[in-house]
Amino acid sequence: MRKGEKRKQELLAIAYRLFVTRGYENTSVDDIIEEAGIAKGTYYYYFESKEQTLEEVIGMMIEEETETAKQILASPIPVPQKIAAIISSFRPAPEEQSIEGALMRPENTLMHDKIREKLYETAVPILSEVVKEGIKEGIFSCDNIPERVRMLLVVSSDIFDEGRFTKRDIDVFIDMTEKLLGAEPGTMDFVRGLIRKQKKK
Amino acid sequence: MRKGEKRKQELLAIAYRLFVTRGYENTSVDDIIEEAGIAKGTYYYYFESKEQTLEEVIGMMIEEETETAKQILASPIPVPQKIAAIISSFRPAPEEQSIEGALMRPENTLMHDKIREKLYETAVPILSEVVKEGIKEGIFSCDNIPERVRMLLVVSSDIFDEGRFTKRDIDVFIDMTEKLLGAEPGTMDFVRGLIRKQKKK
DNA sequence: TGCATTTTTCGACCGACGGTCGAAAAATAT
DNA sequence: ATATTTTTCGACCGTCGGTCGAAAAATGCA
Numbered sequence: 001m002r003k004g005e006k007r008k009q010e011l012l013a014i015a016y017r018l019f020v021t022r023g024y025e026n027t028s029v030d031d032i033i034e035e036a037g038i039a040k041g042t043y044y045y046y047f048e049s050k051e052q053t054l055e056e057v058i059g060m061m062i063e064e065e066t067e068t069a070k071q072i073l074a075s076p077i078p079v080p081q082k083i084a085a086i087i088s089s090f091r092p093a094p095e096e097q098s099i100e101g102a103l104m105r106p107e108n109t110l111m112h113d114k115i116r117e118k119l120y121e122t123a124v125p126i127l128s129e130v131v132k133e134g135i136k137e138g139i140f141s142c143d144n145i146p147e148r149v150r151m152l153l154v155v156s157s158d159i160f161d162e163g164r165f166t167k168r169d170i171d172v173f174i175d176m177t178e179k180l181l182g183a184e185p186g187t188m189d190f191v192r193g194l195i196r197k198q199k200k201k
Numbered sequence: 202m203r204k205g206e207k208r209k210q211e212l213l214a215i216a217y218r219l220f221v222t223r224g225y226e227n228t229s230v231d232d233i234i235e236e237a238g239i240a241k242g243t244y245y246y247y248f249e250s251k252e253q254t255l256e257e258v259i260g261m262m263i264e265e266e267t268e269t270a271k272q273i274l275a276s277p278i279p280v281p282q283k284i285a286a287i288i289s290s291f292r293p294a295p296e297e298q299s300i301e302g303a304l305m306r307p308e309n310t311l312m313h314d315k316i317r318e319k320l321y322e323t324a325v326p327i328l329s330e331v332v333k334e335g336i337k338e339g340i341f342s343c344d345n346i347p348e349r350v351r352m353l354l355v356v357s358s359d360i361f362d363e364g365r366f367t368k369r370d371i372d373v374f375i376d377m378t379e380k381l382l383g384a385e386p387g388t389m390d391f392v393r394g395l396i397r398k399q400k401k402k
Numbered sequence: 403t404g405c406a407t408t409t410t411t412c413g414a415c416c417g418a419c420g421g422t423c424g425a426a427a428a429a430t431a432t
Numbered sequence: 433a434t435a436t437t438t439t440t441c442g443a444c445c446g447t448c449g450g451t452c453g454a455a456a457a458a459t460g461c462a
Contacts (some may be wrong), residue, residue: 007410029449039412041452046410104456110311147373151356157353172348172381179380180373207441230420240441391424398403409458416451423445429438 008046009035013090016057024054058114066122066164073126077132080183084191086130087156090123095179116157124149141182148180170195209247212237217258225255225312259315267323275326280335281384287331288357291324291363317358325350330384342383343353349381371396 014035028189029050033043047053068089071081127149134140142148150166159173174188215236219228226384230251235243248254273283328350335341343349359375360366375389 018294028447030447040450041413042411044450096327109314113310113314144369147367148377151359151373151377154359155352157354158351159373166348168345168348172352173346174350176381180370180377229418231418240443241421242442243440245421403462405460405462407458407460412454414452417449419446419448421446423442424458425441427438427440429436430435431436432434 007038007042011043011046012053012056013062015053016060019054019057020112023108023109024083054111054114058111058118058161061115062118065119067072069088069123071127073129074154079130079137080187082130082133083127083177084103084188084194086123087153090119090153091156091160112161120150120153123153127153134181134183139183139187142180152177152180208239208243211375212244212247213254213257216254217261220255220312221260224309226308255312255315259312259319263319263323264315266320267327269325270327274330278330279336280340281388281391283331283334284328284378285395287324287328288354289395291320291354292357292361295341313362321351321354324354328354330363335382337385340388343381353378353381 006145015032018031018035022031029040029043031052036043039197047056049080067087072085072089075082079086124146128145129148131142131145132152136182137144140189159169159193170192175185175190178185179185212233216228216233217234219236220230223232230244230315232243233254234241237244248257271330273286276283292393316348325347332343332346332350334342356374356377360370369389375392376386378384379386380387
């Protein structure tokens with residue numbers, strides 16, 4: 001009963017690496033068991049299906065990111081910086097995202113979507129807290145906070161997930177953020193400084 | 202050479218119906234050829250792959266919708282109404298969307314994503330024209346129009362594609378649209394009247 | 403220690419799937 | 433009537449996710 005847990009963690013780690021580097025669809029169960037040096041039956045002793053494995057892998061990823069986000073929430077930095085930091089804490093790490101053939105796209109639709117879904121689920125409440133904080137400070141002013149926060153996340157996914165965006169995208173995103181949250185123009189300008197050089201397409 | 206075209210159109214029609222009602226992933230090539238009453242080889246005489254078939258099916262869909270959208274663009278209705286009409290012309294028709302087990306979701310990620318991608322590609326330029334028109338009329342005021350339009354589409358996809366949204370979502374969406382385009386508050390209020398009763402989740 | 407029970411591992415096997423191919427049949431040109 | 437091109441056929445292939453009964457380890461118990 002103890003050995004089992006180790007096995008599962010080991011398999012999860014392998015699956016995670018493979019899914020992230022080659023993509024979910026391009027990773028077969030046979031790939032996983034070959035790397036683990038086990039038989040098919042053993043794999044299915046620990047997982048109901050390949051998809052359930054994906055679910056658990058995603059669970060792990062989000063858990064880590066949620067941890068980071070909560071720390072940021074509790075930290076004493078200014079509210080606008082918190083927003084930016086939390087949003088970017090939920091983006092795929094550079095090593096996972098584009099650095100190498102690692103594909104968060106284009107054929108990894110399924111994985112990508114499941115991640116997004118779960119991410120919204122956990123990120124919206126946290127970011128909503130920050131926005132409330134901002135409202136108390138008088139720096140933001142808006143209603144329907146969770147809905148607004150979600151839209152922010154949806155747009156930032158579209159812009160940033162694939163790594164290719166232009167200066168104009170950033171300008172509009174900043175403008176939109178300020179207006180959605182009812183902040184003074186310029187409040188989110190500092191974001192521009194955080195963006196690393198990106199390909200324009 | 203004439204007969205061939207008919208065949209292909211026939212296959213395309215069958216594939217379209219099957220993809221839309223059962224979903225792409227849940228439709229096998231065998232399903233298609235069985236319904237068409239032909240052999241596997243014949244299918245692959247007309248299509249390179251199942252995915253290419255999907256590509257062509259999507260092309261057909263978007264083409265129709267683009268037609269509608271362009272007519273709206275050229276029609277003499279007020280600019281804000283044009284915006285709303287064009288955006289909704291690009292949404293899946295009710296029959297295709299939720300009416301019956303027909304699934305635009307949840308496992309149809311691939312199809313859904315390809316549709317979205319192609320939709321942005323064609324809808325952004327058209328909507329940008331409308332926004333420019335609005336700016337000329339003095340009803341809108343903004344820069345970076347294509348980027349703003351895309352964000353509008355991205356958000357509306359997220360909200361409307363699955364058919365389940367709340368009144369709050371609508372409120373925020375309207376507010377966001379007005380602010381993104383630099384319109385007077387209330388300019389897009391009429392949209393509320395266009396929304397049919399929806400499930401709240 | 404020996405035996406029973408539970409946990410873990412194994413790999414042959416399965417059905418479904420997307421796709422290939424050589425050759426027959428149908429249509430068309432000469 | 434014959435030659436050529438277009439269309440159709442279906443057996444066959446490799447891969448994939450998943451199943452299953454039985455063997456092998458590990459553990460509980462006397």
